[in-house]
Amino acid sequence: MAIRALIIDDSSVMRKIVERSLRQAGIDLSEVFQAGNGAEALGVLKESVVDLILCDINMPVMDGLEFIKQLPGVENAKNVPVVMITTEGSEAHVVQALSCGARGYIRKPFTPEQVKEHVIPVLAGKS
Amino acid sequence: MKSASAMMAASGNHENWIPLIDTAAREVFELMLSSQLTLPTDSQEKPLDVTAMVGLAGQLCGVLSVRCTGKAAAMMASKMLGMDLDKVGPEISDALGEVCNMIAGNFKNKVSGLSEGCMLSPPTVVTGSDYSLHSMSDSPGLEVRLLFEGMPLNISLQIHS
Numbered sequence: 425m426a427i428r429a430l431i432i433d434d435s436s437v438m439r440k441i442v443e444r445s446l447r448q449a450g451i452d453l454s455e456v457f458q459a460g461n462g463a464e465a466l467g468v469l470k471e472s473v474v475d476l477i478l479c480d481i482n483m484p485v486m487d488g489l490e491f492i493k494q495l496p497g498v499e500n501a502k503n504v505p506v507v508m509i510t511t512e513g514s515e516a517h518v519v520q521a522l523s524c525g526a527r528g529y530i531r532k533p534f535t536p537e538q539v540k541e542h543v544i545p546v547l548a549g550k551s
Numbered sequence: 552m553k554s555a556s557a558m559m560a561a562s563g564n565h566e567n568w569i570p571l572i573d574t575a576a577r578e579v580f581e582l583m584l585s586s587q588l589t590l591p592t593d594s595q596e597k598p599l600d601v602t603a604m605v606g607l608a609g610q611l612c613g614v615l616s617v618r619c620t621g622k623a624a625a626m627m628a629s630k631m632l633g634m635d636l637d638k639v640g641p642e643i644s645d646a647l648g649e650v651c652n653m654i655a656g657n658f659k660n661k662v663s664g665l666s667e668g669c670m671l672s673p674p675t676v677v678t679g680s681d682y683s684l685h686s687m688s689d690s691p692g693l694e695v696r697l698l699f700e701g702m703p704l705n706i707s708l709q710i711h712s
Binding site: 434435436437438440441444482484510511512513514515516517531532533534535 | 578579582583628631632633642645646648649652653655656657660666667670671673
């Protein structure tokens with residue numbers, strides 16, 4: 425089944441890498457939305473419906489943790505799974521992200537295999 | 552109370568971090584660019600005219616920088632994006648900044664206790680080689696010299712405890 429993904433990262437290069445990794449992981453993407461920070465992403469979600477969100481943590485304007493805290497207030501997206509993709513690798517960051525509602529956590533640098541390993545179970549509702 | 556890492560940062564005993572910087576860089580290039588960094592066989596005098604910097608603040612304060620030639624930076628963008636070398640343009644600075652960011656993040660995740668107590672700034676990229684960097688560092692910087700696709704890649708960590 426083709427899915428609609430929203431990729432949030434302040435680096436446009438990283439957004440392209442994440443999209444390519446999803447495709448290399450065999451995930452069929454019907455549409456890909458992009459945002460440079462959490463606030464932009466909330467704006468995208470007011471007008472678009474997505475099935476999966478991949479989100480960095482350290483971003484200007486609104487970081488990834490604040491974004492997922494605000495996500496339940498967005499009618500279009502309150503049940504959309506979020507996977508964090510970030511350089512922040514501490515256990516404390518992982519626990520904080522998961523407690524805020526993230527369903528997966530990928531540390532940069534990463535391989536397409538790692539993306540597949542973390543995203544497929546989330547899409548299957550097993551995580 | 553300061554952690555062991557913070558005390559080590561304050562003591563100026565950082566030489567044992569050089570292999571961690573080296574490993575952090577090699578992992579980033581292997582995983583994100585499918586490229587093996589190698590050791591230089593002689594001292595190369597090519598001007599390194601692109602510099603990416605990421606600030607560290609918290610238990611460890613300092614700047615991690617990655618310096619290379621413009622051609623090497625373009626090659627990084629090409630490999631990261633799977634694009635032809637002659638097609639990359641505005642992505643070059645962004646790509647080098649992300650490489651620097653990932654090396655800094657990967658390095659701090661390898662130092663016990665530093666991962667949680669040290670924040671990274673967004674990367675800054677400077678082009679051109681005619682400049683001097685004046686760091687508030689209170690200890691000698693750590694430097695790792697490697698080759699990326701045969702081109703020099705210098706990674707340095709200036710520490711201000």
